[in-house]
Amino acid sequence: MGVGGQGTLLASRVLGRLFVDLGYDVKISEVHGMAQRGGSVVTHVRYGTKVFSPLVEPGTADILLAFEKMEALRWIHFLKPQGRAIINSQEIEPMSVIMGEYEYPKDLEDRIRRACAGAVFFDALAVAEELGNAKVANMVLIGVLARLLNTAPEAWEKAINAVVPPKTVEINLEAFHRGYNSELS
C-alpha cells in the first residue's frame, strides 16, 4: 500500500507477473478511478495453487509492502501473526495533518514494531533520488522484497521487463538491483 501516485499498482503488477511466470494461480485486486493524487491506495496480490478471493483480508497477509510509513501502520493488522513487513521510511502528510486537525504520529516505527517485530525499514526514496527519478522507489522496494525472500533475481528481472513501460526498463531494473543488493538492518 501507499499513497496515490507512488506506483503501488505497478509494483503489484510486477508481483502478479512473477507468480504467473512461476506457474501459480494469481489474483490481484487494484484500486482505480481516483485520478487525483494523495489518497490511501492499497492493492492485494494473492497466489497459490488455486485462489478464490482476490482480496487479502485482515490477519491473513504473509507480506506487507508499504510505500509510506503511516500507511504501513494503517494496514499492518492485515498481516498474519508471523507475517513480514517491508516499509519505505518516507513520510507523506495527508491533508488532515496539513490542516492541523491531526498530528503526523511520531512513534510510528515503535508502533509498527509492536505489531510486527521484524519489520524492515528502508529509505527507498533516497535511493531512487540518487538514481535521478523519485518514481522508481517502488522498484527499489521490490528489490528489497526479492532479497528478503531469498529468491534469485532473474525471474524478477523478467517480470519487471514485461510490466514497466519499455522506455523505463533500464532505470527500473537499476532500482531493483539497488534494492536487491542493499544492506538490510
Place this chain on the structure above:
Amino acid sequence: MKKLMLGNEAIARGAYEAGVRVATAYPGTPSTEITEFAAQYDEIYAEWSPNEKVALEVAIGASFAGARAMVAMKHVGLNVAADPLFTVSYTGVNAGLVIVVADDPGMHSSQNEQDSRYYARAAQVPMLEPSDSQEALDFVKLAFDLSEEYDTPVLIRLTTRVAHSQSIVALGQRADVPLKEYRKLPEKNVMMPAMARKRHGEVERRMKALAQAANDLWINRIEMGDTSIGIIASGIAYQYAKEALPNASFLKLGMVNPLPRKLVESFARKVEKLYVIEELEPVLEEQIKSWGIAAIGKEIFPVQGELSANMIAERIAGKALDVRPAQDLPPRPPVMCPGCPHRGIYYVMQKLRLHATGDIGCYTLGALPPLKAIDTCVCMGASVGMAHGMEKARGRDFSSKLVAVIGDSTFIHSGITGLIDVVYNQGASTVVILDNSTTGMTGHQDHPGTGRTIKGDLVPPLNLINLIKAIGIRHVRVVDPFELEEVEKVLKEETQREEPSVVIAQRPCALLSKESKIPVSISEDACRLCGVCLRLGCPAIEKKPGGMYINQTLCNGCGLCVKVCKFGALRRAGE
C-alpha cells in the same frame, strides 16, 4: 494463451471474441477501462458518448442494423440509460446487444450503492454476473448468444472487485459473425401502444422460457461438498464464500435474472442449512424465500458495503480472527492534486463566501476542508437545475450569492439541459464551468469538447461558448482560474447580473502536462506564518513546527500559492 487480465479487460476481450463491432460508453468508475480496452481492437468501432443514454441508444441502433453491440456504464449510469433500457426490452434485438453495468458496493468512487439487479427484474431483462476475469470473458460470449437466441438485450453485472481485479484468462479467437440482414419491422421496432402491447406479451413469454432454460444453463452449477451447509451465491460473493468455507456445498449462480427455480429447489433439498450470500440488497434471497424455501441471508449479512471472506467465516462458522487495526491515525482521503486548476476558483469562491451547488467530478473534492467550496453533490448535471431551484425557492437575494459548479465533461453529459431550463424559466443563475479539457476523475478520458475520440482521431472540438450562446445566454466569460483578481471581478459581476450567465474557467488538468515543473521555494525569513497559503488545500504545502514547508516531490510549481502570499515568502525558481 494465458494472461493475467483485469475483469474489465476480459469483458472487452470477450466482446472482441464474440465478434462485437460497436462498443460505446460514458466513463464511470469502475467500468471505464472496458471501453478503453475495446477501443484497442481495430475490428471494434468504439466511442465515448456524451452520456449513458446516448451510449445505449447508439448500441441499440447498431444491434437493429445487424451488428453485435456492447455498451458499458457504472451503476448510476444505468439510471441515465434506463429509459431506452425498459423499451429495448420490448423490441428485443437483431444482432446481439449486451449492456455491462458495474456496481460499486462500498462506494469506492460513487455517490450511492444502488443494486443494478433490480433493473434486470424491473425491465425484465436477463442478467449474468461473472465472479472473475475468465468468467467475465466467457459470460460476454454467452450473453451475445443468449441475446440472439431469446431476442433480448442481456445485462452483465460487475462489481468493483470483479471489474478491478486481475486473474488469469485463456484467450480465444475472434468469431466470424457477419452483419445480420437489416429489415424494417415496425411491429417489432416501433413501440407505439398497439405494437407495444403485443411485444409485452413476447417479453413475458421470453422470460418464462429463460427461467426454464436457466435450470440447465452451464453457468448455474451445483458443487456438492459437506451437506450441512449449502450456499447460494454469485459474483464476488461466491469467491469470498469459497475462500471462507471451501468444503461447503454451493449453488453458484452465473445468471441472476431470471432465477432457476427447479435448480434452487433441488439444491435446497440436498443441504441441511441454506444460506444466500449476496452483496447489497436481498434480491436472490427474497425470491427464494417467496418460493417457501427456508434460507438465511440478510438476518446475518449487511445490506450495506462489501462482504468479505472473514465476515462469512465469522457469521456462518463462528471463526473470528483477532485483528486490531491501529487507532487514531490521521485519515488520508484523496485530495485535488497539487497544481489542480480548480483550486484557484474555489479559493476565490471561498473568499467571496459564495454558496455553490456542485456536481460529479474531481471538483467534488472541493467540498472538503479547507476549501469547503461546494454545498451539494447529487448526480451528473444536478448543479445547474438545483441552483435554479434554490433561486425559485429563496429568491434572487439568495441566488446572487450562489453559483453552480460543473465540469466540462459533466456539463456536456447533462448540465446543458438544466441550463436550457434556466433560460426558459427566467432564472438568473450563474454557472461556472470548470473546463480542464478532460474527464479528470475517471482517469482522463476524452469527450466532445477535447477534439479527440477514444480511437485517437482528431475532430473539431465542441465549442462551448457558441453552444451556450445558442441556447440564449448572453453573458459567457472565459477566465483563467489562476488569475485570481480577474476571477474575483468576474464572479462578482456575474452573480449580480439579473440574468443567467456562464463563467468558463479554462485551464487543463495538472496531470495532462507531462513536462516536469520546477517546485516553488519558501523564504523562512519572509514567511509570517499567516496561513493564507494553507487555505488553498494544496497537499504540497505542509505546516511544520518551524514554519511552512513545500514538499518538493509533490509541488507542481503551479505558482498559485505564490500569488496568495502577501509577504512574498514563496518564490518560483528564477523569480
